Structures are given as C-alpha cells and as structure tokens.
Amino acid sequence: MKKKLYTTLLTSLMMASAVSAQAADDLLHVKGKLANFGDSAVVAYGTFGGETKQTNVVLKDGTFDFTLPMKEVSYVQMATPATMRDQDRTRVLVVGVPGETLELTGDMKTRYDTGGSKFYQQYHEVNLMLENSSKEMQEYSMGIQKRLDAGENRKQVMKEYREKAAEIEEKAQQRMLDFVKQHPDYEASAVVISFLEDVKKMEQAATLLTPEVQNGRMKSYYSFFIDRAKQRAEAEEKASKAQATGVQAPDFTLNDLAGKPLALSSLRGKYVVLDFWGSWCIWCIRGIPKMKEYYNKYRGQFEILGIDCRDSDEKWRAAVKKHDLPWLHVYNPENSKVLSDYAIQGFPTKIIVGPDGKIVKTIVGEDPVFYTILDELFGKK
Structure with a gap:
C-alpha cells in the first residue's frame, strides 16, 4: 500500500514537473534594474509581422521582474508611458526568445546591456x-x-x-x-x-x-x-x-484644404515638388524649417504640393495649421492609388516635377541633397 502510494506520488510529481517545464518553455522571463527609467513601463510584444500584445509593469527603484507568455521568437519593447504618447524616447527594444531569461542592466541616460541565460x-x-x-x-x-x-x-x-x-x-x-x-x-x-x-x-x-x-x-x-x-x-x-528622371509624373486629383479638387496637371508649366509626408513622420516634421527657408528663398520659381499620407483628415489639417505650412496641400485617402502609382517606399519622399510634367529627381528621406538640387535649379536665375 505504501509502495503504491509512493509510486502514485512520484508519478504526480513527475507530471507536475513536466507541466512546469512545458509552461516555462512558453514564457520569457525578464528581470533587471535600469536607472533613470521611471516607476512604470508599458511592455509591447509580439511575433514579427504579427499581432502586438501589451501589458503594464511596475518598477521599484528601477528594478523589475516579470514574465511574458511567448511561444515564438518575438520582439519586446519596454517603454515609459510618456514614450508611448510620443513625449519621450525612453525605451528598450530586444528580441524575445521563449524559455529564456533576459536580464537588463544599466542607465537609460547612458547605456544598458543585456545578459541572462545562454x-x-x-x-x-x-x-x-x-x-x-x-x-x-x-x-x-x-x-x-x-x-x-x-x-x-x-x-x-x-x-x-x-x-x-x-x-x-x-x-x-x-x-x-x-x-x-x-x-x-x-x-x-x-x-x-x-x-x-x-x-x-x-x-x-x-x-x-x-x-x-x-x-x-x-x-x-x-x-x-x-x-x-x-x-x-x-x-x-x-x-x-x-520615380526615374524623365518619367512622366502620373497625374492625380485630390482634395485641398478647402475641400476642392486639385489636379497635378493644373500646375503644369512650373516646377513642382511633390512632398509625401505625414504628421506622424518625425523626419518630415524635422525638415519643415529648412523647407520653409527654401520655399521663401526661391518663392515664385517653384511650388510645393504637400501630399498627406496615413493621417486622418483632422490630424492632417491640424498639422498644417500647427506648423504653419504656406504651400499647397492635398489629402490622400486610404483608397487612393497615388502612393502605389509613385511607388513610395519611405517618408518623407520629395519628387521634383519639371514644367513639362516629367520627373526631374526623387529624394527619399530628409536628405540635404534636395536643397543642393534646388540651388542648382534656381540659384542661377
């Protein structure tokens, strides 16, 4: 009887151990201490290209210890609530591997390092x-x-x-x-x-x-x-x-700030910079002061047509007003084919269209080369 009871108990312990091991394989253990992080973190995680999940974590004097359910290799972002509101940039971004232990140590004002399991x-x-x-x-x-x-x-x-x-x-x-x-x-x-x-x-x-x-x-x-x-x-x-030089720029018609249709072809006869941007695009916003400077520098020699991308109508209008953008603007709705027709890959993208309606140059990103080209086109006039 005792032997049977012992065997049953041993079997139960082995089964519990197996379940525990299986559960551990589906978890990422995250712990450590990060100075100057704050007292709370928003942890976002998910498979690459898949659904994002989110949880909140409390830090005590920068110390944290938590687990995340994880069955596949995923990304893990640990950020301050202010960062999630675009008011800060304090975050940690790492690759999460189930069954492992990640240790994060350091100071968010200088550097942090990873360690832990193998x-x-x-x-x-x-x-x-x-x-x-x-x-x-x-x-x-x-x-x-x-x-x-x-x-x-x-x-x-x-x-x-x-x-x-x-x-x-x-x-x-x-x-x-x-x-x-x-x-x-x-x-x-x-x-x-x-x-x-x-x-x-x-x-x-x-x-x-x-x-x-x-x-x-x-x-x-x-x-x-x-x-x-x-x-x-x-x-x-x-x-x-x-976007190659010499290609005829595809014509399009989108609504302007007044809600009236504005066609690219209506600007034929002058140089036009198609500025593909969005209020959410950090580099687009950072480039605005320089854009304004050159718009005024060569005022009348070219036009800028801002094409808003991936914003709501309200956010688009608010951004134009907030940054006091003096050039032409149109709203590009989700069902528009303009991004596809121009094969836009990144933001900002600036496409210079000549008076004949053909593409002169395409510049992706906030690149100083754009302003050099404007100087070459209009500086001698």
Missing part, C-alpha cells in the same frame, strides 16, 4: 559587435554635419559623403558577416541577419549558420527579415522605374 549572453556579444561596427559611420556622419554647419560647400561635402559612406557601410556589413562565420553555432547570430542590407548578404549569413540554428527556433525570425528584404527589393525596383 541565448542572452550570446545576444550581448552580438549587440557589442553591432555597436562597434556602427561607430565609424556615426563618427564620420557627425564630422560631416560639423563641416556643413561650419559653412563648407554643401555640394562638395555631400558628394564626398556619398562616396565615403558607402565604403564605411560595406566594411560594417563585412564585420557582421565575419561574426556569423566565427559563431555559426550561436542562436543569437541569426539576429545579425536583420541588420544586413541586402538579400544576398542575408541569405549568405543564413547559410553560414549550423543546421541546428538554421532549422531551429530562430528560423521564423530570420526568415521574416529575408522575406521582407525580398519584397523591399522588388518594391525598390518598381520605384526606380516609377
């Missing part, structure tokens, strides 16, 4: 490598900005930057590939793939991984980024054709 020890090595790989570019970019601020010739400086930056970036990419070569058995090496710039390099890095890592739990992670890079490459090829 995966996150490897992840820390990856982060240090990525940080070192990006240093040369960061330092070079800061030097370029100082030269521009000091009044050096913008055209010459930016020409040098484009040539030198490509060389520096290629070196950084090679360092990343070298890390994967040296650590093919690290699961965290799969994270490097998401930082590589083109599909060929990403696929090369994937083949460098051991079969165990290639086909293990990180497969969904790196496959997502490779698939997305392929889609981006296809979209960029379409954009290069749609």
Whole structure:
C-alpha cells in the first residue's frame, strides 16, 4: 500500500514537473534594474509581422521582474508611458526568445546591456559587435554635419559623403558577416541577419549558420527579415522605374484644404515638388524649417504640393495649421492609388516635377541633397 502510494506520488510529481517545464518553455522571463527609467513601463510584444500584445509593469527603484507568455521568437519593447504618447524616447527594444531569461542592466541616460541565460549572453556579444561596427559611420556622419554647419560647400561635402559612406557601410556589413562565420553555432547570430542590407548578404549569413540554428527556433525570425528584404527589393525596383528622371509624373486629383479638387496637371508649366509626408513622420516634421527657408528663398520659381499620407483628415489639417505650412496641400485617402502609382517606399519622399510634367529627381528621406538640387535649379536665375 505504501509502495503504491509512493509510486502514485512520484508519478504526480513527475507530471507536475513536466507541466512546469512545458509552461516555462512558453514564457520569457525578464528581470533587471535600469536607472533613470521611471516607476512604470508599458511592455509591447509580439511575433514579427504579427499581432502586438501589451501589458503594464511596475518598477521599484528601477528594478523589475516579470514574465511574458511567448511561444515564438518575438520582439519586446519596454517603454515609459510618456514614450508611448510620443513625449519621450525612453525605451528598450530586444528580441524575445521563449524559455529564456533576459536580464537588463544599466542607465537609460547612458547605456544598458543585456545578459541572462545562454541565448542572452550570446545576444550581448552580438549587440557589442553591432555597436562597434556602427561607430565609424556615426563618427564620420557627425564630422560631416560639423563641416556643413561650419559653412563648407554643401555640394562638395555631400558628394564626398556619398562616396565615403558607402565604403564605411560595406566594411560594417563585412564585420557582421565575419561574426556569423566565427559563431555559426550561436542562436543569437541569426539576429545579425536583420541588420544586413541586402538579400544576398542575408541569405549568405543564413547559410553560414549550423543546421541546428538554421532549422531551429530562430528560423521564423530570420526568415521574416529575408522575406521582407525580398519584397523591399522588388518594391525598390518598381520605384526606380516609377520615380526615374524623365518619367512622366502620373497625374492625380485630390482634395485641398478647402475641400476642392486639385489636379497635378493644373500646375503644369512650373516646377513642382511633390512632398509625401505625414504628421506622424518625425523626419518630415524635422525638415519643415529648412523647407520653409527654401520655399521663401526661391518663392515664385517653384511650388510645393504637400501630399498627406496615413493621417486622418483632422490630424492632417491640424498639422498644417500647427506648423504653419504656406504651400499647397492635398489629402490622400486610404483608397487612393497615388502612393502605389509613385511607388513610395519611405517618408518623407520629395519628387521634383519639371514644367513639362516629367520627373526631374526623387529624394527619399530628409536628405540635404534636395536643397543642393534646388540651388542648382534656381540659384542661377
């Protein structure tokens, strides 16, 4: 009787242990201490390309300890409530792996580091490598900005930057590939793939991984980024054709601030800058002062047509009023084909259209080259 009772008890304990182990495999344990973070955090997490979930966490003197239900490799963002309201930028963004323990330590005003279980020890090595790989570019970019601020010739400086930056970036990419070569058995090496710039390099890095890592739990992670890079490459090829110099700019008609239809073709005979922007786009907003400066500098020689993207009508109108934007504006609704017709890939995108209705130049991002082009077009007049 005692033997039977002992056997039953042992079996129950083994079953409970198995259930506990299974449960632990579906959890990410996050703990640590971060100075200057605040007393609470909003934690957002979810699979890459999938649904986002959210929970709130209380910090005591910067210390936290919580678990997240997780069955697949996911992203995890831990941010202050102010950051979630776009009033701050205090956040931690990491790759979450179920069954692991992530330890975060440091000071949000200086730096924080990752540690914990085996995966996150490897992840820390990856982060240090990525940080070192990006240093040369960061330092070079800061030097370029100082030269521009000091009044050096913008055209010459930016020409040098484009040539030198490509060389520096290629070196950084090679360092990343070298890390994967040296650590093919690290699961965290799969994270490097998401930082590589083109599909060929990403696929090369994937083949460098051991079969165990290639086909293990990180497969969904790196496959997502490779698939997305392929889609981006296809979209960029379409954009290069749609936005190429000499291509006839597709005509469109959208409603202006007065609610009246405004057609691009109605501006034929003058230079027009199509400014694809949104109130949510940080770089779009940061570029407004310079845009205003050049709009006034060459007033009457060209027109700007702001094309709002991914805003509600109310937010669009509020942004135009808040930033006191003096040029033409139209609202681009969700069912519009304008973004597709122009193959817009990023924001802001500025497309200069000539008096003949053909594209002169396309500039993606808040790039100083845009203003150099305006100087070349109108500075001699």
